[in-house]
Amino acid sequence: MEHAEIEARVKKVTAQVLGVEESEIKPESRFVEDLGAESVQSLELVAAFEDEFDIEMEEDAALQVKTVGDAVTFIARHLK
Numbered sequence: 001m002e003h004a005e006i007e008a009r010v011k012k013v014t015a016q017v018l019g020v021e022e023s024e025i026k027p028e029s030r031f032v033e034d035l036g037a038e039s040v041q042s043l044e045l046v047a048a049f050e051d052e053f054d055i056e057m058e059e060d061a062a063l064q065v066k067t068v069g070d071a072v073t074f075i076a077r078h079l080k
Contacts, residue, residue: 001079006053007072013048014068017041027069049075 007027015022018035031037037045046062049055049071055078065071 001076003072003076006076006079007068009052010049010068010071010075013052014045014071017044017048025068027067027072029068030066031068031071032066045071053079055079 011022011025014020014025014031014035018031018037018041020035025035029035031042031045042063043059046057046059049062050057053075055075057074057078062074065074
């Protein structure tokens with residue numbers, strides 16, 4: 001899967017879970033500080049990424065992901 005496709009899907013899922021516009025989401029956007037994710041939403045994001053990409057994310061490692069770009073990189077590694 002192409003990096004750009006992963007990024008587009010991460011942005012789509014993030015917008016749905018956090019209720020923000022996709023156009024506001026940038027690779028450097030931080031889930032908590034910039035996009036307003038609360039702890040419950042962080043767990044919802046992990047679950048949504050797992051569903052979207054059909055992967056299992058180790059929870060502790062997944063919670064270290066702070067930005068949209070981090071999530072794209074993390075997911076890309078799991079898809080290889």
